[in-house]
Structure formats: structure tokens, C-alpha cells
Amino acid sequence: MLNKLNQWLQDSVFKPLEDKKMPVMEHLVEFQVRLTRTVIALAVVFMGTFFYADALVKWLRVPLQNMFVPSQLTWEPTDLPTVPFVFLAPAEALWQNVKVAGLCAIVLAMPYLLYEIWRFVVPGLHAQERRFVGPFVCVSAAAFYAGAGFSFFFVLPFALNFLISYGVNAGFAPQISIAQYVGFALWFLMVFGLIFEVPLALTLMAKLGWVDAPFLIQYWKWALLGSFVIAAILTPTPDPFNQTLMAGPMFLLYWVGIFGAKVFGKKPTADTESDQPSVPTVAMAGSGVGGRAAGVAVPNSSTGEDYVGVPGSRQR
Numbered sequence: 001m002l003n004k005l006n007q008w009l010q011d012s013v014f015k016p017l018e019d020k021k022m023p024v025m026e027h028l029v030e031f032q033v034r035l036t037r038t039v040i041a042l043a044v045v046f047m048g049t050f051f052y053a054d055a056l057v058k059w060l061r062v063p064l065q066n067m068f069v070p071s072q073l074t075w076e077p078t079d080l081p082t083v084p085f086v087f088l089a090p091a092e093a094l095w096q097n098v099k100v101a102g103l104c105a106i107v108l109a110m111p112y113l114l115y116e117i118w119r120f121v122v123p124g125l126h127a128q129e130r131r132f133v134g135p136f137v138c139v140s141a142a143a144f145y146a147g148a149g150f151s152f153f154f155v156l157p158f159a160l161n162f163l164i165s166y167g168v169n170a171g172f173a174p175q176i177s178i179a180q181y182v183g184f185a186l187w188f189l190m191v192f193g194l195i196f197e198v199p200l201a202l203t204l205m206a207k208l209g210w211v212d213a214p215f216l217i218q219y220w221k222w223a224l225l226g227s228f229v230i231a232a233i234l235t236p237t238p239d240p241f242n243q244t245l246m247a248g249p250m251f252l253l254y255w256v257g258i259f260g261a262k263v264f265g266k267k268p269t270a271d272t273e274s275d276q277p278s279v280p281t282v283a284m285a286g287s288g289v290g291g292r293a294a295g296v297a298v299p300n301s302s303t304g305e306d307y308v309g310v311p312g313s314r315q316r
Helices: 002-015 024-051 052-062 062-066 091-106 112-125 126-169 178-195 199-208 212-217 220-236 242-263 270-274 288-293
Strands: none
Touching: 002 062, 002 212, 024 052, 024 112, 052 062, 052 178, 091 112, 091 212, 091 288, 112 288, 126 178, 126 199, 126 242, 178 212, 178 242, 199 242, 212 220, 212 242
16 A cells, blocks of 8 residues: 555656756746745735734733643633733834734745745655655644644643742732743744654654664663753753753653654665675784784795795895
8 A cells, every 4th residue: 555655656746846957047046936936925824814913912822821720721711811911112012913923924834835845855856765755844844733732732831830930929920021921932832843853853864874773772861961951052941840841852752753763764785784894814924923823824935935025035
């Protein structure tokens, strides 16, 4: 079944994209056309998302509302009073609506963006590369959406609960700026979307033969340390709680990548295993005992035969 599917993709999708030799100027013209289409598509989607920017900001407020619900997770906005936002500059609220609408436009237009990138890049790929690059691009988009959803429904409520509860217990009243909250929430969504790309990146490197599963398992301690270092850099707050919330899933996804590398990694061929370089045995000049011990016959200098490594004119 899989072989028939691969053959159908090769005949119906990949072969029509085979590109003849094109001059550089034609490639530049094609790049300009596809870039123009991408910008137009983003502009059209942005106009729609900006029209609903207030609703999108209210939807982005859901994790902040849910953190006030004790001991439970809710997937809908609560009946509690809306957490008030403040803005500290005249154009701050407008700019945050533009930021939210722009990011939502990129997320919604992502399939079309990937399609344009695919059509531009695929003619330069080999047939074997096209077979897994296409599915890899589709799965990477789905993984980004999954990471953003995981952050929105699980990570953000816990992070906000910890941070705001810490300030309230210290005797401070929360007055959250809309710019600070929108930047905080969007940063978490983007970072977790990229973190969920880790298994795909490791699987792709294993598919290309750069790494393998035993190599990744050998350096798991360094991966754990690197997860906390990267989390310390990417976390918008310096507290260890949010750092652990980011480093934990990253390290778990590292092991998912090891499983993917083991299943889909490049298998060693029989030729690469059998092609072992032959190491000749060399006898040192003047070390007759070592040469005989190594099984190498050393001609006697008393005979008329030439001695390897010593010119005949210097023989006594």
C-alpha cells in the first residue's frame, strides 16, 4: 500500500515538477512572482484578522481567565469578571491589535506559504529528497500548531497562575499592561511551537545520515543540560518554574526524536559495512626481530637481493 502511494506521488506530483535547466534570471523572476503572491495572500488574510482583532485579543485572554479557576482546567472563558488590562501609551492598544492580527494572519496563511516555498524549492531536489521533504513540511506545520495549542491550554495557565499568585501573595495588586501580556503570551506560543519541531529536526538529521539513535542516546545528559540552557534564554521571565515548564517538554521531545531517528534513520548499507580500508603491515628498517615477529619476511643484506628502504648502493 505504501509502495503504491509513493509511486503515485512520484508519477503524479513529483515528476511534473521536474525542472529543466533554467537561467539564474528565470529563477529570480519566479522567486519574485511567488514572493508577490505570498505578500498579497498575507495582506488579504491580515485584513480579515484585523477586523476581528478585538475578538482575538479577548480569546488570547482565556489563559489569564482560566488561571483564576482553582484546581481545575477549563477550555472555555469563565464567568468571572474580565481581567482588566491597562495601556501606558496612546497607541499601545492599537499596536497590540496589529501585532495579534499579524501573527494570526501568518498562522492561518501558513499552508499557502509552505505551498509556495515547496513549489519554488522542489525542482532543485533529487527524487529521493522530494519523497520525504514534502511530508516533512506538512508534519512540521502540524507540530507547530500542536506546540502552540499545548502552550495555550496547559503551559500559559500554570505559568500565569504561578507568577500572578506570587505577586498577590507579596501584597501587590495586579495591573497588567496589554502590551506586556500580549508579548508574553505570543512569545510562549511561538517558542513552544518551535520546541515541538525538535523531534522532526532530529529525525531529518538521522534521515540524512548526520546522526543516529545510539549517538543521541549517548549524549542525553548534554541534551538535558542544553534544554535548561535554551529554556533559560527563551523564557521571558527568569524564574526557575517557567524555565522547567519549557525545559521539561523539550527534553521529552528529544527522546521522541530519538525514537524517530531509530525508526526512520538512514540504514547502513552492505557496501559501507564491507568497505573497510586494508592496513598494510610495514616492517621498520633495522628491526629484524620485530619484522619476523610480525610475519614479514626481510631479505638478508648478505645476499644479492635489494633491501626494501635501503638503496642498493649503500649496502655493505
